[in-house]
Amino acid sequence: MTTSTSLWEQGSVEQHKPRRRALTHRQNQxxxxxxxxxxxxxxxxxxxxxxxxxxxxxSFWDYNLIRPTRTSFAGFDNYIKIxxxxxxQRAVANTFQFTxxxxxxxxxxxxxxxxxxxxxxxxxxxxxxxxxxxxxxxxILVGLLFKALLNADFGVLGYYLREMSVGHAGGLLxxxxxxxxxxxxxxxxxxxxxxxxxxxAGLKSLPMDILEAARTDGAxxxxxxxxxxxxxxxxxxxxxxxxxxxxxxRVFDTPYVTTAGGPADSTNTLMLMAGKxxxxxxxxxxxxxxxxxxxxxxxxxxxxxLLVLRGAxxxxxxx
Amino acid sequence: MALVTRRQVAFERLGLAAYxxxxxxxxxxxxxTAYKPARDILSSPPRLWFQPTLDHFVYVLSYMDxxxxxxxxLIISIGSAVLSLLLGVPAGYALARSNWxxxxxxxxxxxxxxxxxxxxxxxxxxxxxRDIGLLGSWWAVIIMNTMFNCAFVTWMMYSYFRALPRxxxxxxxxxxxxxxxxxxxxxxPAARSGVxxxxxxxxxxxxxxxxxxxxxxxxxxxxxxxxxxTAYGINDVSWGAMGALAHFATIPIVLMALFLNRYFVQGATxxxx
Amino acid sequence: xAQIVFDKVSxxxxxGHAAVRSLELEIRDxxxxxxxxxxxxxxxxxxxxxxxxxxxxxxKLVINGEVANDLSPRDRNIAMVFQSYAxxxxxxxxxxxxxxxxxxxxxxxxxxxxxxAVADLLELTEYLDRKPAKLSGGQRQRVAMGRALxxxxxxxxxxxxxxxxxxxxxxxxxxxxxxxxxMTAITTVYVTHDQIEAMTMGDRVAVMNQGKIQQLDTPxxxxxxxxNLFVASFIGSPPINFLAGEAxxxxxxxxxxxxxxxxxxxxRGAALPAGKCIVGIRPEAFQLEADGSAPGTIRxxxxxxxxxxxxxxxxxxxxxxxxxQPGVVGHDERVDSTKLRLRVTVDGYLKLSRxxxxxxxxxxxxxHIFDPVTGVAL
Numbered sequence: 001m002t003t004s005t006s007l008w009e010q011g012s013v014e015q016h017k018p019r020r021r022a023l024t025h026r027q028n029q030x031x032x033x034x035x036x037x038x039x040x041x042x043x044x045x046x047x048x049x050x051x052x053x054x055x056x057x058x059s060f061w062d063y064n065l066i067r068p069t070r071t072s073f074a075g076f077d078n079y080i081k082i083x084x085x086x087x088x089q090r091a092v093a094n095t096f097q098f099t100x101x102x103x104x105x106x107x108x109x110x111x112x113x114x115x116x117x118x119x120x121x122x123x124x125x126x127x128x129x130x131x132x133x134x135x136x137x138x139x140i141l142v143g144l145l146f147k148a149l150l151n152a153d154f155g156v157l158g159y160y161l162r163e164m165s166v167g168h169a170g171g172l173l174x175x176x177x178x179x180x181x182x183x184x185x186x187x188x189x190x191x192x193x194x195x196x197x198x199x200x201a202g203l204k205s206l207p208m209d210i211l212e213a214a215r216t217d218g219a220x221x222x223x224x225x226x227x228x229x230x231x232x233x234x235x236x237x238x239x240x241x242x243x244x245x246x247x248x249x250r251v252f253d254t255p256y257v258t259t260a261g262g263p264a265d266s267t268n269t270l271m272l273m274a275g276k277x278x279x280x281x282x283x284x285x286x287x288x289x290x291x292x293x294x295x296x297x298x299x300x301x302x303x304x305x306l307l308v309l310r311g312a313x314x315x316x317x318x319x
Numbered sequence: 320m321a322l323v324t325r326r327q328v329a330f331e332r333l334g335l336a337a338y339x340x341x342x343x344x345x346x347x348x349x350x351x352t353a354y355k356p357a358r359d360i361l362s363s364p365p366r367l368w369f370q371p372t373l374d375h376f377v378y379v380l381s382y383m384d385x386x387x388x389x390x391x392x393l394i395i396s397i398g399s400a401v402l403s404l405l406l407g408v409p410a411g412y413a414l415a416r417s418n419w420x421x422x423x424x425x426x427x428x429x430x431x432x433x434x435x436x437x438x439x440x441x442x443x444x445x446x447x448x449r450d451i452g453l454l455g456s457w458w459a460v461i462i463m464n465t466m467f468n469c470a471f472v473t474w475m476m477y478s479y480f481r482a483l484p485r486x487x488x489x490x491x492x493x494x495x496x497x498x499x500x501x502x503x504x505x506x507x508p509a510a511r512s513g514v515x516x517x518x519x520x521x522x523x524x525x526x527x528x529x530x531x532x533x534x535x536x537x538x539x540x541x542x543x544x545x546x547x548x549t550a551y552g553i554n555d556v557s558w559g560a561m562g563a564l565a566h567f568a569t570i571p572i573v574l575m576a577l578f579l580n581r582y583f584v585q586g587a588t589x590x591x592x
Numbered sequence: 593x594a595q596i597v598f599d600k601v602s603x604x605x606x607x608g609h610a611a612v613r614s615l616e617l618e619i620r621d622x623x624x625x626x627x628x629x630x631x632x633x634x635x636x637x638x639x640x641x642x643x644x645x646x647x648x649x650x651x652k653l654v655i656n657g658e659v660a661n662d663l664s665p666r667d668r669n670i671a672m673v674f675q676s677y678a679x680x681x682x683x684x685x686x687x688x689x690x691x692x693x694x695x696x697x698x699x700x701x702x703x704x705x706x707x708x709a710v711a712d713l714l715e716l717t718e719y720l721d722r723k724p725a726k727l728s729g730g731q732r733q734r735v736a737m738g739r740a741l742x743x744x745x746x747x748x749x750x751x752x753x754x755x756x757x758x759x760x761x762x763x764x765x766x767x768x769x770x771x772x773x774x775m776t777a778i779t780t781v782y783v784t785h786d787q788i789e790a791m792t793m794g795d796r797v798a799v800m801n802q803g804k805i806q807q808l809d810t811p812x813x814x815x816x817x818x819x820n821l822f823v824a825s826f827i828g829s830p831p832i833n834f835l836a837g838e839a840x841x842x843x844x845x846x847x848x849x850x851x852x853x854x855x856x857x858x859x860r861g862a863a864l865p866a867g868k869c870i871v872g873i874r875p876e877a878f879q880l881e882a883d884g885s886a887p888g889t890i891r892x893x894x895x896x897x898x899x900x901x902x903x904x905x906x907x908x909x910x911x912x913x914x915x916x917q918p919g920v921v922g923h924d925e926r927v928d929s930t931k932l933r934l935r936v937t938v939d940g941y942l943k944l945s946r947x948x949x950x951x952x953x954x955x956x957x958x959x960h961i962f963d964p965v966t967g968v969a970l
Binding site: 207209210212213214215216217218219220223227228231232 | 643644645664665666669670671672674676678679680681682691692695696739743
């Protein structure tokens with residue numbers, strides 16, 4: 001049986017003719033990647049960063065849309081107002097309190113939930129899908145929902161809490177002492193599942209064989225958690241914290257619809273204040289200043305968090 | 320985790336049940352409100368048993384143009400998602416494959432776009448839209464949402480593409496593909512789940528957005544996320560109407576998240592790595 | 593010290609896949625037992641059952657006289673070396689080795705002493721403060737061993753610990769591990785897919801396939817007296833040759849006819865059932881004969897010569913004889929015999945080239961006969 005060798009002969013398969021090119025392959029590659037990234041970058045810079053810079057510019061002016069012709073240079077006046085005005089100071093304090101406690105509670109409850117969902121099973125997968133529902137709802141709706149639930153007259157929660165003499169007669173949202181905490185809990189309710197999801201992802205990325213080795217080496221569940229899981233989870237945890245903190249800092253919809261800053265400024269946050277100043281009073285200058293201060297605070301907090309957790313990470317993991 | 324005792328599983332299930340109650344009970348309550356007669360909603364002490372009625376649905380469907388609301392929401396969500404994908408997927412790919420030392424930094428820059436307070440971007444953007452006459456149209460909202468969404472998509476696809484070995488594209492190019500061809504024919508299909516996860520997050524963000532939608536649209540272009548608040552305000556606090564409208568506002572997203580749950584989870588996984 | 597017994601142990605997964613079927617195996621105290629077989633044969637599953645990382649679906653696993661089915665891994669006092677080494681990336685070498693002791697709350701100074709001793713033994717002393725990421729493959733492997741050694745466990749379990757190392761290092765570590773085991777006299781169960789490791793390291797070797805043990809014997813016996821086709825083809829490198837033959841008798845002596853050739857067989861005591869059979873001859877069992885027409889020989893033509901240095905591996909065509917490639921017992925797989933060649937190993941100094949005709953003879957005791965249907969050795 002003779003086999004035809006013509007199959008392997010050179011030239012039997014059509015080849016590309018090498019073209020003369022203006023650029024080398026490498027340059028071509030670089031150009032290609034550059035062009036792919038530019039649209040997104042340009043878009044974000046144009047639509048996001050440019051207005052931000054504009055806002056920075058506005059913040060130095062006493063600029064109100066209602067009387068645009070009577071604009072005057074205000075220097076740092078807007079900023080000084082933020083730090084001296086009682087209302088503004090309260091807002092700053094509230095914002096920090098809200099952010100830290102909300103994210104902190106989310107971390108605690110989210111971790112427990114993530115650990116409960118860690119084992120892969122049909123029930124766990126269904127449970128995860130269901131428990132994420134709050135995170136998929138419109139924040140406005142969540143705010144209204146809890147406003148109803150906490151109402152002291154007809155709300156399922158509010159009524160019985162009042163019966164047990166917890167809080168104000170008008171319900172926990174109407175009491176300046178408890179209103180902010182209610183907002184914190186509402187925010188927790190909505191976003192703990194999301195936090196759990198992020199942590200769960202981190203847990204599932206842990207190499208299984210290391211945990212098996214720890215079991216074989218004799219570590220019980222608590223020892224495994226403390227000595228293996230926790231240190232290896234630090235990168236996921238810190239990324240989750242930073243992301244959720246940024247989101248918590250910028251929360252607007254839910255407080256707006258439940259308390260709108262009241263009662264008596266007890267739930268006023270920087271975002272709410274900026275919103276009110278900008279969209280209600282059209283005090284663009286002042287609103288921009290508030291927003292910028294907000295951003296600066298966020299950068300500082302994120303930066304500190306990054307450093308602290310990075311330090312711990314290096315100490316424990318040696319990275 | 321091969322060996323788990325029966326006791327452990329029981330404990331796990333109990334804990335999960337508790338969590339599910341906490342996180343689903345309010346949702347159940349919201350759903351039930353839509354079917355509760357108005358006087359039962361406002362009764363004090365609160366009534367848990369009631370005769371279901373469809374009055375609120377009738378009211379919502381006749382007095383509010385639900386079709387138009389849903390249409391607006393859909394247009395905004397899909398428009399934003401499409402635009403964000405067109406911008407973000409190639410950008411994520413480019414950053415993932417780049418040998419530039421600052422590529423990772425730029426990727427993180429995109430991630431941190433979230434730090435821009437919505438309000439800060441809104442005011443100047445509002446004025447810009449007013450000046451060019453797009454204020455009140457869907458485009459205004461789409462453009463604004465896309466800004467945040469495409470940054471997120473860029474970051475997410477960056478993570479996904481980084482996890483793909485370069486061999487795939489190198490093999491395609493050796494076989495005769497151009498770099499673009501390799502991207503479209505090889506890399507994209509391989510990162511398909513990332514693209515789906517991105518779509519999911521974009522749609523969710525845009526559908527649930529209130530701030531931009533409420534300030535940048537007019538009556539005829541309002542999406543349902545804004546209308547929920549309006550329903551609440553009509554006829555002195557109609558919780559029933561709100562509950563009914565909530566069905567339309569929430570069910571699409573919840574269904575999408577439930578069916579595409581796999582991608583939702585994967586998306587979060589890759590978003591963090 | 594531990595004696596480990598598998599008493600009709602089975603492992604069936606939820607999907608229905610039976611990884612281990614009714615395994616019966618007795619591992620003696622202090623012995624080095626190797627579980628060897630192709631991927632999926634169940635050897636790793638069996639090992640993990642000893643560790644407690646997989647549960648037993650049926651049967652009893654007995655460690656030191658006690659039924660251990662429900663014991664958690666930490667209560668079994670068994671040390672395991674994983675294929676990936678599974679070193680704790682965030683801990684230094686010292687802390688990695690000390691982990692098992694620390695977890696059992698052994699006092700600090702005892703830990704320090706033991707870790708120092710083990711590090712000295714494995715030549716890891718200068719790396720004690722490094723993290724695994726900064727170690728080479730061989731060093732990591734030794735840390736994994738150190739982690740196991742330091743605990744003085746009842747038994748060592750090793751899951752293909754050498755498969756990630758390069759060839760030279762592998763050879764080195766093979767003898768190191770064997771030496772360590774002899775020194776400590778701790779029962780060791782070693783899993784590998786490499787039959788060379790199995791042959792050189794084990795006191796006894798269990799060849800497994802599809803969840804069952806095919807043969808449990810010393811390495812020598814496995815080589816000289818394979819129990820079935822699978823063992824014969826799995827053990828030995830280059831692999832054994834199989835030919836289609838017919839058993840019978842010539843002048844009262846047992847012979848087997850292969851094509852035109854007739855080979856004498858050794859006296860097996862009982863008479864072989866006459867009829868079709870599969871003949872197995874190892875490449876190294878052939879000898880070259882000068883006389884082309886002597887009885888009891890095979891004539892073959894050289895097709896390809898592989899120069900291995902010390903030996904030549906010749907692939908030969910055997911006209912008029914039929915080479916077979918039986919699959920796993922139960923499948924009657926046959927490959928077109930025109931593509932099969934007889935493999936013969938000869939001295940490296942011989943000058944042979946394609947087309948040469950050679951005459952080969954075999955020592956009768958090196959001719960293995962197998963039942964063509966069941967694959968069992970006769």
